[in-house]
Amino acid sequence: MRTQTIDENRRCPKCGLAENQINAGYNRSGTQRCVCKFCRHKYTLNGKTRAYSEEKRRRAIKAYHSGMSGRGVGKLEGIGKGTVYNWIRKNDR
Numbered sequence: 799m800r801t802q803t804i805d806e807n808r809r810c811p812k813c814g815l816a817e818n819q820i821n822a823g824y825n826r827s828g829t830q831r832c833v834c835k836f837c838r839h840k841y842t843l844n845g846k847t848r849a850y851s852e853e854k855r856r857r858a859i860k861a862y863h864s865g866m867s868g869r870g871v872g873k874l875e876g877i878g879k880g881t882v883y884n885w886i887r888k889n890d891r
């Protein structure tokens with residue numbers, strides 16, 4: 799069984815691979831550091847790692863604007879309604 803999941807946020811900026819990106823600790827500001835197993839390039843993940851994917855966010859906002867309640871959207875996508883409202887507020891700006 800494959801246990802490794804490919805995290806799109808964790809992609810080597812040098813060779814572009816998302817596989818075999820391993821943790822290399824944290825830097826002083828607490829940002830996750832990674833190292834690419836293929837080209838050995840070390841890099842840090844962009845400051846704020848998103849808990850939810852961009853796709854999920856867009857889908858949730860779309861569902862909300864098609865008439866679904868924030869709570870309904872949250873249930874559908876498995877996220878808290880607070881998060882849904884946050885996204886919608888940001889998106890409307």
Ligand SMILES: [Zn+2]
Binds near residue numbers: 836838839
């Ligand atoms: Zn690489």
